[in-house]
Amino acid sequence: MMTAILAFAWLMSGQSACAQAMSGSDAAELCRAEQGLRAGEAQPPGAPRRRQEFEAAADHSRRAATLARKADTKNRAIDVLAQLYDAQHLDRPAQEETSLRELIALRPGELEPMSRLATLQERQGAFDAAEDTLLLAHRRQLDDGEPYRLLAQFYARRATALYKSRDTPKTVAPPANAGEPDENGVYRIGGPIAPPKRSDVAQYPPEARAAGIQGVVLVEIVIDESGDVSDAKVLRSIPMLDEPSLTAVGKWHFTPTVVNGQPVKVRMVVTQNFALK
Numbered sequence: 001m002m003t004a005i006l007a008f009a010w011l012m013s014g015q016s017a018c019a020q021a022m023s024g025s026d027a028a029e030l031c032r033a034e035q036g037l038r039a040g041e042a043q044p045p046g047a048p049r050r051r052q053e054f055e056a057a058a059d060h061s062r063r064a065a066t067l068a069r070k071a072d073t074k075n076r077a078i079d080v081l082a083q084l085y086d087a088q089h090l091d092r093p094a095q096e097e098t099s100l101r102e103l104i105a106l107r108p109g110e111l112e113p114m115s116r117l118a119t120l121q122e123r124q125g126a127f128d129a130a131e132d133t134l135l136l137a138h139r140r141q142l143d144d145g146e147p148y149r150l151l152a153q154f155y156a157r158r159a160t161a162l163y164k165s166r167d168t169p170k171t172v173a174p175p176a177n178a179g180e181p182d183e184n185g186v187y188r189i190g191g192p193i194a195p196p197k198r199s200d201v202a203q204y205p206p207e208a209r210a211a212g213i214q215g216v217v218l219v220e221i222v223i224d225e226s227g228d229v230s231d232a233k234v235l236r237s238i239p240m241l242d243e244p245s246l247t248a249v250g251k252w253h254f255t256p257t258v259v260n261g262q263p264v265k266v267r268m269v270v271t272q273n274f275a276l277k
Contacts, residue, residue, distance in 0.1 A: 027073065029077075030064035030077050032056075032057070033061035033077065036057025036060060037053075037083065037084060039053045039057075040053030040057065040089070055090070057084055061077050061084065064077035065078050065081065071106070074106065075106050078103045082099035085099055093123075093124055097117065097121075100117040100120065101117065104117065108140070109141075111141060114133055114134070115137070118131075118133040118134045122154065130154065134147060134151045135151070138151060149210075152207075153210060153211035156208070156211040157212055160215070160238055160239050182267070186222055186267050187264050189266055189267065189268035193259070195268055196223060196227065196255045196268075197255045204244070204274055205240060205241070205244050208241055209276065212276065213239075213240055214274050216236065216271050216273050217236060217238050217272040217274070218269055219235065219271075220232070220233050220269050221268060221270060222267050223256075225256060225265060229249050229250055229251075229254075232249050235269065241274050244272075245272040249270060
């Protein structure tokens with residue numbers, strides 16, 4: 001209740017500030033645009049009022065940009081307009097791109113609007129265009145390491161997406177000889193052979209997390225008579241996550257599997273789930 005009262009008080013104070021501005025001026029239009037943005041965000045998702053507020057705010061923002069006499073006002077108006085057209089608001093990618101390109105023209109030395117454009121292009125599936133945008137940002141800021149980081153993350157996401165598009169099995173079918181030893185005396189988990197218990201999880205690589213890479217890596221391992229992992233290979237791969245998975249399973253220790261009173265080697269498939277929170 002208190003939050004609603006404070007929000008209403010803020011909105012009313014903003015309306016007063018707009019009312020004090022010259023009618024029809026760029027400052028008044030920008031003020032109304034920012035008010036509409038906040039008012040729309042205060043509405044629950046899917047509410048008709050939410051979209052109405054955003055529509056009105058976009059009209060005010062465009063008028064503010066048209067009327068603007070100062071570069072700072074025009075910059076802010078176009079910035080608000082691009083925000084209103086993004087996926088979290090009006091979701092109009094074509095108009096969002098137009099606004100972002102206007103913003104880039106106004107702020108050619110800044111990385112932030114170019115990064116936003118590349119993100120939009122990637123989300124729309126225009127991967128070549130997104131790459132070109134990031135490469136242009138790099139060329140404009142050769143001494144800045146941030147464009148390199150954005151490019152590295154982009155390439156990591158593309159490599160992961162392309163690799164996942166291959167015909168890799170979604171699940172691993174139970175082997176025909178589950179519960180029986182193979183020619184090397186290694187038992188397959190299944191049937192009367194229950195999976196041994198283990199602890200610990202793979203560490204999420206910071207660079208993979210920063211690049212937004214996630215998914216499940218499947219690893220087949222062989223556990224020896226003492227419960228240590230003696231062999232491991234990746235069955236389903238995700239670039240940048242395979243090595244951490246193999247490193248993790250190599251350190252695992254399991255409860256030894258016993259058959260007829262004797263510890264035996266077992267083969268099993270384990271999953272490593274890397275999920276962004």
